[in-house]
Amino acid sequence: MISAEKIIKFLRQKPALNLSQIEKESGLPSRTLHKAFSGSLKLNEKHCQLIEPVLRNYGYADELFSKAKIISIVNHKGGVGKTTTTINLGKALVISGFRVLLVDFDSQGNTSQCCGVHQVDVQVIDALLEKVDLPIIPLDENLFLAPSNIKMAYRELELINSIGNEKRLKNRLQKISEEFDFIIIDCPPALNIFTTNALVASDLCIIPLQPEASALYGVDSLFNRIYEVREESNPSLIVKGILFTMVTENTLVHKQMIDYVKKEYKHIPIFNVLIERATIIQQSQVAQKDIFTYSPKSPVALQYAELAKEFFII
Ligand SMILES: Nc1ncnc2c1ncn2[C@@H]1O[C@H](COP(=O)(O)OP(=O)(O)OP(=O)(O)O)[C@@H](O)[C@H]1O
Ligand SMILES: [Mg+2]
Numbered sequence: 001m002i003s004a005e006k007i008i009k010f011l012r013q014k015p016a017l018n019l020s021q022i023e024k025e026s027g028l029p030s031r032t033l034h035k036a037f038s039g040s041l042k043l044n045e046k047h048c049q050l051i052e053p054v055l056r057n058y059g060y061a062d063e064l065f066s067k068a069k070i071i072s073i074v075n076h077k078g079g080v081g082k083t084t085t086t087i088n089l090g091k092a093l094v095i096s097g098f099r100v101l102l103v104d105f106d107s108q109g110n111t112s113q114c115c116g117v118h119q120v121d122v123q124v125i126d127a128l129l130e131k132v133d134l135p136i137i138p139l140d141e142n143l144f145l146a147p148s149n150i151k152m153a154y155r156e157l158e159l160i161n162s163i164g165n166e167k168r169l170k171n172r173l174q175k176i177s178e179e180f181d182f183i184i185i186d187c188p189p190a191l192n193i194f195t196t197n198a199l200v201a202s203d204l205c206i207i208p209l210q211p212e213a214s215a216l217y218g219v220d221s222l223f224n225r226i227y228e229v230r231e232e233s234n235p236s237l238i239v240k241g242i243l244f245t246m247v248t249e250n251t252l253v254h255k256q257m258i259d260y261v262k263k264e265y266k267h268i269p270i271f272n273v274l275i276e277r278a279t280i281i282q283q284s285q286v287a288q289k290d291i292f293t294y295s296p297k298s299p300v301a302l303q304y305a306e307l308a309k310e311f312f313i314i
Pocket of ligand 1 (some may be wrong): 078079080081082083084106108128187189245246256276277278279281285300
């Protein structure tokens with residue numbers, strides 16, 4: 001039988017569904033699902049039995065939760081907010097009730113550092129090149145980290161020369177994908193073997209972009225790499241959307257750049273939410289905390305929460 005947890009996860013992934021309608025069709029007392037959704041009521045076995053056939057009509061299938069959705073946060077331009085987005089989108093999904101693994105796939109090790117993980121014995125690259133399991137460090141009840149550091153860079157050539165080099169991350173993640181709802185990969189600022197591995201492993205990618213002219217140079221090379229990966233090894237890779245980061249909304253140049261990208265890349269979805277430039281982000285990273293822990297009411301925390309919601313809509 002469908003569990004209460006899966007019901008809530010399914011409903012969170014389908015924000016367009018009308019809870020009152022589902023309550024009616026299931027014969028549940030009104031507001032039952034609303035209360036379960038907000039956490040003030042736990043659905044019991046009887047509730048689950050009544051809801052199951054209705055949700056199946058709305059597209060629920062057990063396979064939906066059998067494997068994690070793997071998301072790459074990718075842009076070979078440096079300093080555009082990949083790491084910040086990995087951490088804060090990850091935490092926003094955890095707050096929404098999902099179990100999330102962050103994969104630090106950059107030898108700068110910024111995701112690991114921002115999560116307070118400085119010492120690592122085994123790291124992601126070791127699991128790709130040796131017979132060791134992917135290291136998974138718990139950060140929180142439902143948030144986990146696979147760490148990296150500078151040693152990853154020393155082993156790049158070994159990965160390039162290995163058999164099945166581009167598929168190694170995919171193969172390792174497939175082994176553990178039943179344990180998580182989402183796996184988010186923080187990519188390095190380069191179109192190298194690591195980024196290709198991440199794209200080959202992913203169901204979706206999100207492209208953080210600063211609305212500035214310099215950030216746009218090279219975006220075409222990124223799309224070309226994505227199309228190549230699709231053609232050669234991962235036909236189901238989806239560009240989930242471009243995410244504007246570090247936006248100063250009242251700046252004319254930012255408005256113009258956002259309009260330009262919307263026009264120029266019509267075929268690519270763009271998230272409506274804009275992540276503003278906010279020094280509180282840097283402060284949260286110095287404190288080694290995600291923005292929801294550091295400053296849950298800050299506008300930028302609300303923007304990352306909005307991103308997690310929009311993620312299920314666009
Ligand atoms: N919304 C924001 N407002 C202000 N500063 C931000 C914001 N997002 C990120 N930053 C800061 O900008 C810098 C770069 O961000 P981040 O590390 O997330 O980018 P990145 O794309 O991962 O960089 P790299 O390409 O080097 O991996 C960091 O110092 C971070 O604290
Ligand atoms: Mg980074």
